Amino acid sequence: MTEIAAPMTATHSFHTSVEAEKRLRARYAAEQRFKIYGILAIAVACLMLVVLLFTITREGMTAFWQTAIRLEVTIDPAKIDPKGTRNPADFDRAAFQDVIHEALYTRFPQAEGRIARKELRGLISPVAGVFLAKEVGDDAAMLGRTIQVWIPASDAINQIEKGRIDRNEEEANRPINDRQLAWFDQLKKDGDSGPIFNSTFFTSSDSNYPELAGLFGAVVGSVLTLIVTLSLALPIGIATAVYLEEFAPKNRLTDLIEVNINNLAAVPSIVFGLLGLAVFLQFFGLPRSSPLVGGMVIALMSLPTIIISARAALKAVPPSIREAALGMGASRLQTVAHHVLPLAMPGILTGTIIAMAHALGETAPLLMVGMNAFVTSAPSGFLDSASVLPVQVYIWADAPERGFVELTSAAIMVLLVFLVAMNGTAIWLRKKFERRW
Amino acid sequence: MTKTSGEAGTKRAKMAGRGVKVFYGEKRALHGIDVDIYQNEVLALIGPSGCGKSTFLRTLNRMNDTIDICRVEGKITLDGQDIYDPKLDVVQLRARVGMVFQKPNPFPKSIYDNIVYGPKLHGLATRKDEFDAIVEQSLKRAGLWTEVKDRLNEPGTGLSGGQQQRLCIARAVAVSPEVILMDEPCSALDPIATAHIEELIDELRANFTIVIVTHNMQQAARVSQRTAFFHLGDLVEVGATEEIFTNPRDERTQGYITGRYG
Incomplete structure (x- = not known):
């Protein structure tokens, strides 16, 4: 001082x-x-x-290309079309693998004997015939012709080529022996081996063979599941939020409901899965592993998030707008429908899309309703067995084959792309429809 | 500005309150108000902050209904009919008793849509040309037509504060109410915009009955024929505006208008 x-x-x-x-x-x-x-x-x-x-x-990244081997394959009619009808429906699909093997033996005549030939077959994918069948199997004109095709290499060769298996490792410690390596090097030297784009990854569904496994089924499953989730959660969520925020009297019952909704948002997702298992599958007997049940379970899980964000959006609409509408002689419902809800819509949609993005990445509850099923074809409807993206990641992460390691990461990348796209949409919607007053 | 005497008996009471008490939960905000509002007059409600004048205004078109804890006792009539009668439709009441708020609150829509919202809601018109006519007439009555006639499709929220408030008045006028309630309509406006609105109120008196809450005593003196002075939830005095400002009967009224408290 x-x-x-x-x-x-x-x-x-x-x-x-x-x-x-x-x-x-x-x-x-x-x-x-x-x-x-x-x-x-x-x-x-x-x-x-x-x-x-x-x-x-x-x-x-490496999952997006695949090592392939170029072979001169003769489509032997005796093998492919044993009935001789020249009708693609009568073709022996399993014989395409034999045809490829024959081509391989021709390419390496020095490999004689059962063991050598078995090792030789180890160069190419055990399901290579599927690829060949896909390419030429529906064309009777191909019978008897000799064509050059790129055949996917076996998983072991693929992994060695991508450097995931060390080729300098001791012979006993790698899935490919020295003789096989020598053959492969020969192919490479002749320009008959190289990377091809792994389109299978985007067009096929799950498989035991990494070179045949794809995400398409899981993407379709995720889309179907999200459609169910959105069409259940959005209307119910908005109706709940509007009623609680705009119409419900403030009393002990509505307080209790509000507290419970907030609590539900924090319930572990697996609990919703158990609920779905007990109620939807066991009580109502809905089909297991289906996008319908998965979507319903995730809808339950997303509801609290949607309700909370919708209520926040409704609260953010200035009361002066409500007063203006009421003062004009609009009923409460008209006030909400004409003014409050349209103004709150960008906020509600943002919250919903974020809830959907969350739902897209949800795994645990779906495991409980059987969506971890091994599904080798894309679901064709809401009641078909299906898998979803994160569950596919989970399944692949567990698979023993080396090839699934890169597929797992690639699936995560696809999942992330979807998530970024959805969140980007949320931001875009908010920017586009945001109104200032 | 001409001042009518505003004496009871010579004019018909458009609205009347008898023993109006308003409670917010346990708290009583109005202690029994008796007042008549005459046809085609401007009644100003004045008084210090928190005296209950806005509360009283909002009981006249039941805007207090939106507040859960608010309860109204007593009787308020419009053309002799009790407006708190459970059989009376509150939506219809608000169409007959329009309101202009303290803060201009146009809808975040075009000027045109702001005006036609009410008429559409109450089915006052069906054809496009009828709506066009309502828009033009309402905006003319609110003295806004010449300023906005070329940009009716622009958002109402893009206008200046004074223009927005006149838009709100036009919007209220568009549904042809019988009574217009104004809750401090000029408190957010500059003096020029205020003068504009005051002129407008005087013109609107020809067609509507107006009740206006104001903090500005000069404004009350300028626009109203009768003035009611509220204090701590009581209606202290009501009478011809000239009377109240020149020769108040109550000490509290005198104290307030001479600026001893406020």
């Missing part, structure tokens, strides 16, 4: 004293520090994200 008591000149007032300067500097320093903390936090978060994306991309 002595400073104040002392006679003050214009240059030595309380607010320009040395102490004041000190306080000022301390304030600036504190603000600077706070900024640095913030930037550091963002940097750490970004770094984590980059590391995550980098590792997944590095693991998964």
